[in-house]
Each structure stands twice: as structure tokens, then as C-alpha cells.
Amino acid sequence: xxxxxxxxxxxxxxxxxxxxxxxxxxxxxxxxxxxxxxxxxxxxxxxxxxxxxxxxxxxxxxxxxxxxxxxxxxxxxxxxxxxxxxxxxxxxxxxxxxxxxxxxxxxxxxxxxxxxxxxxxxxxxxxxxxxxxxxxxxxxxxxxxxxxxxxxxxxxxxxxxxxxxxxxxxxxxxxxxxxxxxxxxxxxxxxxxxxxxxxxxxxxxxxxxxxxxxxxxxxxxxxxxxxxxxxxxxxxxxxxxxxxxxxxxxxxxxxxxxxxxxxxxxxxxxx
Amino acid sequence: xxxxxxxxxxxxxxxxxxxxxxxxxxxxxxxxxxxxxxxxxxxxxxxxxxxxxxxxxxxxxxxxxxxxxxxxxxxxxxxxxxxxxxxxxxxxxxxxxxxxxxxxxxxxxxxxxxxxxxxxxxxxxxxxxxxxxxxxxxxxxxxxxxxxxxxxxxxxxxxxxxxxxxxxxxxxxxxxxxxxxxxxxxxxxxxxxxxxxxxxxxxxxxxxxxxxxxxxxxxxxxxxxxxxxxxxxxxxxxxxxxxxxxxxxxxxxxxxxxxxxxxxxxxxxxxxxxxxxxxxxxxxxxxxxxxxxxxxxxxxxxxxxxxxxxxxxxxxxxxxxxxxxxxxxxxxxxxxxxxxxxxxxxxxxxxxxxxxxxxxxxxxxxxxxxxxxxxxxxxxxxxxxxxxxxxxxxxxxxxxxxxxxxxxxxxxxxxxxxxxxxxxxxxxxxxxxxxxxxxx
Numbered sequence: 284x285x286x287x288x289x290x291x292x293x294x295x296x297x298x299x300x301x302x303x304x305x306x307x308x309x310x311x312x313x314x315x316x317x318x319x320x321x322x323x324x325x326x327x328x329x330x331x332x333x334x335x336x337x338x339x340x341x342x343x344x345x346x347x348x349x350x351x352x353x354x355x356x357x358x359x360x361x362x363x364x365x366x367x368x369x370x371x372x373x374x375x376x377x378x379x380x381x382x383x384x385x386x387x388x389x390x391x392x393x394x395x396x397x398x399x400x401x402x403x404x405x406x407x408x409x410x411x412x413x414x415x416x417x418x419x420x421x422x423x424x425x426x427x428x429x430x431x432x433x434x435x436x437x438x439x440x441x442x443x444x445x446x447x448x449x450x451x452x453x454x455x456x457x458x459x460x461x462x463x464x465x466x467x468x469x470x471x472x473x474x475x476x477x478x479x480x481x482x483x484x485x486x487x488x489x490x491x492x493x494x495x496x497x498x499x500x501x502x503x504x505x506x507x508x509x510x511x512x513x514x515x516x517x518x519x520x521x522x523x524x525x526x527x528x529x530x531x532x533x534x535x536x537x538x539x540x541x542x543x544x545x546x547x548x549x550x551x552x553x554x
Numbered sequence: 555x556x557x558x559x560x561x562x563x564x565x566x567x568x569x570x571x572x573x574x575x576x577x578x579x580x581x582x583x584x585x586x587x588x589x590x591x592x593x594x595x596x597x598x599x600x601x602x603x604x605x606x607x608x609x610x611x612x613x614x615x616x617x618x619x620x621x622x623x624x625x626x627x628x629x630x631x632x633x634x635x636x637x638x639x640x641x642x643x644x645x646x647x648x649x650x651x652x653x654x655x656x657x658x659x660x661x662x663x664x665x666x667x668x669x670x671x672x673x674x675x676x677x678x679x680x681x682x683x684x685x686x687x688x689x690x691x692x693x694x695x696x697x698x699x700x701x702x703x704x705x706x707x708x709x710x711x712x713x714x715x716x717x718x719x720x721x722x723x724x725x726x727x728x729x730x731x732x733x734x735x736x737x738x739x740x741x742x743x744x745x746x747x748x749x750x751x752x753x754x755x756x757x758x759x760x761x762x763x764x765x766x767x768x769x770x771x772x773x774x775x776x777x778x779x780x781x782x783x784x785x786x787x788x789x790x791x792x793x794x795x796x797x798x799x800x801x802x803x804x805x806x807x808x809x810x811x812x813x814x815x816x817x818x819x820x821x822x823x824x825x826x827x828x829x830x831x832x833x834x835x836x837x838x839x840x841x842x843x844x845x846x847x848x849x850x851x852x853x854x855x856x857x858x859x860x861x862x863x864x865x866x867x868x869x870x871x872x873x874x875x876x877x878x879x880x881x882x883x884x885x886x887x888x889x890x891x892x893x894x895x896x897x898x899x900x901x902x903x904x905x906x907x908x909x910x911x912x913x914x915x916x917x918x919x920x921x922x923x924x925x926x927x928x929x930x931x932x933x934x935x936x937x938x939x940x941x942x943x944x945x946x947x948x949x950x951x952x953x954x955x956x957x958x959x960x961x962x963x964x965x966x967x968x969x970x971x972x973x974x975x976x977x978x979x980x981x982x983x984x985x986x987x988x989x990x991x992x993x994x
Contacts (some may be wrong), residue, residue, distance in 0.1 A: 337894060338987050358898055365896020376891040380570055393897045395556045437895070 285311040285334060285445070285476070290343035292329050292499075303329040305499040307343070311478070311492070313444070316471040318479040318487035321496035328449060330496060331480045335368050335447045336360045348444055365394050369438030369475075371467075373450035375430040379423035383409060383433050386422050390441040401440075408436040412466070428459040435466055439475070446470055446477045452486060464489050465516075488515035555901045564908035567885060575913065578877040582917025583924075585870035586962050589863045590925040591932070593962070594954035596859035598929075598936045603852050605949040867962075870917075871969045874910050878974045881909060882981055889981055890989030899982040906978060907971055914966045922959040929954050 292304040303326045311317055311334075321327040332338035333345060336352050345352045350363060369390075370376075377386045384405050385392075391401035409415055412432040417425060422433060431451060438446050448467060452460030464479075464486050471477040471491075479490060487493045489512050495503035507515075568575045882889070889902050933952035940950055 332987055358900075361893070361896050361898040363896075364894065368896075370894055372891075372894075376887070376894070378566075378888060378891070380566065389892075390895050392559050393555050393892065393895060393901070395559075 284313060284346075284348070285309070286344075286346040287311075287330075287334070288344045288346075290333065290345060291341045292326070292333065292338070293341045303499050304333070304340075307499075307501055309494070309501060309504075311476065313348070313476045314471065314474050315492055316468055316477045316479070316490040317492045317494065318481055318490035319494045319496060320481060320484060320487045321502075322482065325496045326499040327480050327482075327496045329499075331447050331449055331478060334445070334478060335370065336364050365390055366441065367444050369441070369443040369446040371431070371434050371438045371446065371448040371451045373453040375422075375427075375434045375454075377422035377425075377430055377433055377437075379421065381422055382419050383414065383422060383425070383436075384418045386433055387436045387440050389437060394441065404440050404442075405436070408440040409433075411439070412436045427455055428462070431455060431459070431463055432466070435463070435470070439470055444476060446475050447480075448477065449480045450482070451479070452481065452483060460486065461516075485515060485518065488512070555897065560901065560904050561908055561912075563905045564912055567881060567888070567905065568909055568912060571881075571884070574877060574880065578873060579913050579916050579920075581873040582870055582914055582966065583920045585866045585873075586914075586918045586921035586966065587924045589866050589962050590921055590954060590958055591928055592859055592862055592866075593958050594925055594929050595932045595936065596855050597955055597958070598932055598950075598952040599855050599939060600852055601951040602936055602940045602949055603855075605951050867965055867969055870966055871973045874913060874966075874970045875973045875977065877913070878906060878910055878970075879977045881906060882977050886984065886989055889984060890986050893984065893986045902981045903978045906974070906981065910970045910974060911967050914963060914970060918959055918963040918966065921962070922954075925954055925959075 287307050287309040290304055290307040290309075291302070294301045294303055307330065319327040319330055329338065333340055333352075334347065336347075336355070340353060343353075347363075347367070350367075352360065352363070355363060364370075378389075381389075384402065387408055388401045388405035391404060396404075406415075406418065409418055412435055414429060414432050414436070417429060417433075422430060425433065431454075434451075438448075446467065448463075451463050451467070455463060460483070467477050467479060468489065477490075479486065481487055488507060491507055491512070493503075493505040493507065494501060495505070497503075889897075889905075892902060893899070929952065933950065936952045937950045
């Protein structure tokens with residue numbers, strides 16, 4: 284459970300102060316696919332950053348799986364982020380000169396995990412994302428979709444409890460974006476809490492819970508049924524004439540991908 | 555994060571901007587090489603001065619016996635005078651008279667090298683022995699007797715059973731420059747301000763007599779800076795009242811006149827030396843002054859080395875510090891991402907610090923290689939400079955002390971880390987959110 288109690292976040296001081304979050308109270312259930320939507324400047328990224336221990340609250344409390352983040356010092360927060368959070372950024376944030384394997388293994392490298400162990404885990408994550416053939420490629424040699432897969436692999440390699448995705452589809456075309464959402468859903472299906480920050484309502488409709496932030500306040504919390512999610516997924520998969528859109532599969536032709544595609548997602552919905 | 559991972563990231567960041575890394579290493583290399591070369595040169599000069607000075611202070615077995623106003627007529631060859639012969643002090647007084655007539659310029663100063671084990675005399679001698687008592691007595695000549703008057707004064711033979719022995723061997727005390735000697739008779743105190751130099755490399759016994767004495771190059775390098783009215787001053791202080799040259803070998807005391815004649819000749823020859831002025835005052839600078847000059851040179855060399863080294867190290871630091879600053883700025887995204895996924899501030903700092911250390915290490919290693927090579931060129935320069943100060947007897951110790959590269963390395967690393975604290979603090983204060991926002 285992730286609890287936010289009377290969370291306020293104010294940037295700046297005095298006249299220039301910006302009240303990014305105002306008395307936000309939230310209880311996010313674990314193992315759910317949660318989206319945070321809102322206009323630019325609404326406070327959705329701030330909320331995600333606070334949940335992800337990247338930012339501190341001005342007042343209020345935030346508790347993630349029993350950890351009171353406000354009481355942690357920088358070192359503990361860094362360790363918390365390293366062990367419990369997986370980040371997926373819009374701009375991927377991969378080190379271009381590192382290989383895919385090195386990028387994916389980075390959280391484990393930081394954690395001081397033995398090389399053989401971290402490479403094994405990284406290979407497993409890479410394999411899950413279906414980019415095994417790119418392992419030795421430099422990140423700079425990858426396409427946008429592939430980079431985002433690497434980014435997702437890096438987010439899950441250390442088996443975190445929470446995956447935070449900040450506009451992960453922002454730099455991708457619609458089909459690759461849709462694929463990323465499917466991948467996030469599949470991660471969620473493995474029991475992880477996935478929090479997606481997006482301004483794309485279509486993507487948000489594919490999540491279990493959609494939280495709308497407006498001017499720093501939680502304006503709406505919408506729970507989607509499986510049917511609604513399926514419909515949203517269907518809408519993104521088929522055009523207006525009902526034809527299946529050509530899938531780019533994140534520029535990947537890797538047949539070994541084990542993360543479920545739309546078909547598997549559909550199966551998941553039926554369950 | 556493990557050390558090797560930190561190091562790998564450091565190398566990665568260095569390799570990411572090869573040109574900047576290369577230029578910084580070049581700067582460090584040049585700076586370190588200059589510092590090491592200067593230090594090597596300075597240390598060579600410094601050590602050579604020290605060794606030459608030590609040699610001047612310690613080397614040689616030339617001993618000078620100074621007795622106050624007592625001429626001592628030594629024996630010649632194997633037929634030595636019996637001590638008893640001196641009891642009436644006739645010869646002594648004769649000689650004394652001569653010298654008194656010669657304005658009593660000199661105290662009795664006697665070389666004792668001729669009985670010492672080591673007859674080689676260097677022109678860098680500074681240590682000598684002064685005996686307030688006569689140097690030689692054949693104990694068998696006076697065994698059982700006490701209170702012999704020898705060389706103008708009384709002294710005791712404590713061991714009646716002693717055999718023929720060099721009394722002075724046991725009585726001699728060694729003195730250093732600047733030591734004072736107190737004579738028992740009238741409690742006059744003298745300061746050793748110089749030494750006599752002889753080019754004796756021969757056994758005086760084999761030479762014998764007056765000629766030997768003439769060979770002595772008395773006062774060639776003595777420190778009498780001023781003589782006047784039979785007094786020797788050093789730095790304005792009266793150090794010796796009178797000096798009488800009194801080492802000669804006068805078999806059977808038959809050559810007193812010749813001796814006196816030769817002494818007169820010797821005095822004349824002294825007067826002909828450039829260092830004597832028209833008034834016969836010896837003006838040669840003191841060996842102490844020379845040593846002081848050498849010491850001053852050592853200090854000056856040290857000061858120059860330290861000053862220039864610090865200056866160069868500061869320039870190096872400026873260069874590396876600037877590189878670190880640029881690195882931090884250019885790697886904002888990288889460090890921001892690392893911090894976002896859990897890298898601690900201290901780890902980020904370590905990555906940057908190791909970048910600096912690696913650059914300093916490469917620069918220092920290259921500089922060490924170059925300096926060792928160039929030290930071969932330094933040696934003749936040091937030798938030339940030393941020869942100009944100490945003459946041919948100078949000791950040359952040229953080379954780069956093994957610890958210098960390490961000192962330079964650690965000094966550079968220490969200063970670089972110290973001066974990059976500000977930039978490293980920027981990393982700690984780096985706002986990950988703003989970094990992410992910049993890109994997003």
C-alpha cells in the first residue's frame with residue numbers, strides 16, 4: 284500500500300511560490316496498474332516524483348510499503364530508490380556509450396551486486412523485453428522503441444515493488460506507445476505496482492485506476508473494469524474500420540520475447 | 555557500489571570525452587614533469603651541497619695542535635727528542651723569541667698529520683684536533699717520572715708504566731668548527747674558526763726537517779679573516795691572540811737558525827699570497843663563511859623549488875579543477891540518471907574523484923619517465939655548478955629520489971581533491987528532478 288497523507292508540495296518561496304500539490308490524500312493499492320493524468324503543470328509528475336522518493340514533500344506524509352519516506356535521509360532514500368523503485372523515463376535516460384547489458388544492469392551495479400549475478404539478471408530482463416539480440420549493442424545504436432524497452436528492462440531488473448513510468452510513450456509513435464503500455468500491464472500482472480504518468484487519456488484508460496490531478500489536487504479517481512481496459516486496448520489496436528493496426532512491436536523482431544503481446548494481454552483480461 | 559564499478563564508470567566518463575581528458579593529462583604531465591625535474595635538479599644540487607659540506611666538515615685526519623705561546627720542537631725521523639731535552643725549554647724559548655720578533659703573529663699551530671694514521675689531507679678538511687698538551691712523548695723516556703715540562707708547560711703522565719706511546723693519541727680531542735678551546739694555563743679561550751690545509755700526501759718522516767715544513771701550505775684555506783697585532787679576529791671577535799707556526803723537524807735542534815730563516819721566508823711567502831693585503835693581513839674568507847654560503851644556497855634552492863613547485867601544482871589544480879567542473883556540468887544527465895536509480899551522492903563524488911586521480915596518475919607516470927630520462931642531463935649541470943662553488947673536491951649526488959614521483963602524485967591528488975570540493979558539492983546538491991525535467 285502506498286499512502287499519501289495531506290501531502291503538500293510547494294516550489295519556490297514567497298511570491299514566486301508554486302503550490303504543486305495541495306493536501307493530497309491517496310491510498311494506492313499494490314499490484315495495480317495506476318495512471319496519473321492531468322494537464323501540463325497540474326502536478327502529476329510531482330506526485331510521481333514524491334512517490335518515487337525523487338522529491339520531498341513540503342508537508343504531509345508518504346508511506347510506501349511501511350517506509351515513511353519523509354523520515355529518510357539522502358542515503359536511505361537513494362537505497363530505497365535503488366531497491367524498491369524502477370523508473371521509466373520519457374527520454375529513456377540510457378547511457379549512450381554503455382551496451383544494452385550495461386545499461387540494464389546499472390541498478391544492480393549501483394547496488395554492488397556481483398557481476399555474474401547482475402549480468403544474469405540483466406540478461407533475463409532483456410530476454411523478457413525481447414531484445415536479446417541487442418545485448419551487446421550500444422544504447423546509442425538503438426531506435427526509440429528499443430531504447431524504451433531497454434529502459435523498461437532496467438526498471439525491472441532488480442525486481443522492484445513499484446515501477447514508475449513518467450510519460451514513457453511521449454517520445455514514441457502510437458503503436459510503439461501502445462506496446463509499451465502492454466509491457467507495463469504485463470509487469471503489473473506479475474504483481475508489481477505500476478504507476479504511469481501520462482497526459483494521454485487513451486493510455487490511462489488501459490490502467491486499473493486513473494487518478495486525475497488538477498491544479499495540484501486529486502480531482503478524480505476512476506477505477507476501470509477489465510472490460511473498459513479491453514475496450515481501450517482494442518481501440519488502440521484497431522482503426523476506425525476495424526482493421527488491426529500494423530504492429531511495429533517497438534521495432535523489434537525478436538521472436539524470443541516472452542512478455543505477452545496484445546494477445547496475451549487479452550488472455551489476461553479474460554482471466 | 556563496488557570499487558571496480560566506480561573505477562569503470564570513471565574510465566567511462568574519461569573515455570567519453572577523449573580530447574578533454576587528453577589535454578588535461580598533457581597539462582598534468584607537463585606540470586608534474588616540470589615539478590619533478592626541478593625537484594630532481596634541486597635535490598641533486600641540495601644533496602651535493604650537503605655531501606660536500608659534510609665532507610668538508612668531517613673528512614680528513616689532519617690534526618692541528620694548538621698550544622698557547624709554547625713552541626714545540628718535534629723530533630725528526632726516528633731519532634726523536636727525549637722529552638727531557640725540552641725541560642729547560644731552551645729551544646722553545648729560542649723559537650719563541652724568533653716569533654716574538656716576528657710580531658707574534660702566530661700562535662703555535664702544529665700539524666699532527668705526520669703521526670696520524672691517515673696522511674692524506676684534503677683541501678676540504680674542517681675537522682681537526684687540538685691538543686692543549688704536547689703531542690708526543692716517548693713514555694719510556696720518562697717512565698716513573700712525573701710533571702714533565704714539555705713544550706713550555708707541565709703535564710702529568712698518569713701511567714708510570716706506559717711504554718713508548720703517542721701521548722697525543724690519548725690526549726687529543728676532536729673539535730669542530732666553531733668549538734672553543736680553553737687552555738689551562740691562562741684560561742684563554744679560542745674559537746676554532748678554521749683549519750690549516752696541507753697538501754701533504756707523504757709521510758713527513760720520510761721527508762724530514764725543514765723541507766717538510768716548507769711543503770705545508772699553511773693558511774691556504776684558513777679562516778683568519780683578519781690579523782692584526784698578533785690577534786686573529788673572526789666576525790669582529792677576538793678568537794686567537796697569537797699564532798706561531800711551529801711545526802718543523804729539527805734534528806738535534808741544530809737548525810734553529812735555518813728554521814727561523816725558513817719561517818721568515820714562509821711568512822714572506824704568506825705575504826706574497828694574494829689574500830694578504832699590504833699590511834700582511836690575511837683576508838681570505840672563512841671556511842665558515844663558505845659553509846654559510848653553501849647553507850644559504852641550499853636554503854635558496856629549497857625555497858625556489860618549493861615556490862615554483864607550489865605554483866605549478868596550483869596551475870595543475872586549476873586545470874584539473876576546471877576539467878572536473880566541466881565534467882560535472884557535461885555529465886549532469888548521466889549523474890542525474892545515476893542518482894535517480896539509486897546512486898548515492900558519495901558514490902557519484904567518488905566517480906568524479908577517481909577521474910581526477912586517474913588523470914593525475916597517468917600524467918605523473920609519464921612525467922616520471924620523462925624526468926628519469928632527463929636526469930642524465932641534469933647531472934653534468936649540477937657537477938658544473940658544484941665545481942664552481944666547491945672546486946674539484948665537490949661530491950655530486952645527482953638523481954631523482956624515488957619518493958619524489960609519489961610525493962608529486964599524492965600532492966596533486968590531494969590538492970586536486972581539495973580544490974574540487976566545490977564542484978563535487980554541486981553533485982550532492984544536484985536536483986535530480988530538474989535534470990529529468992530538462993530532458994523531458
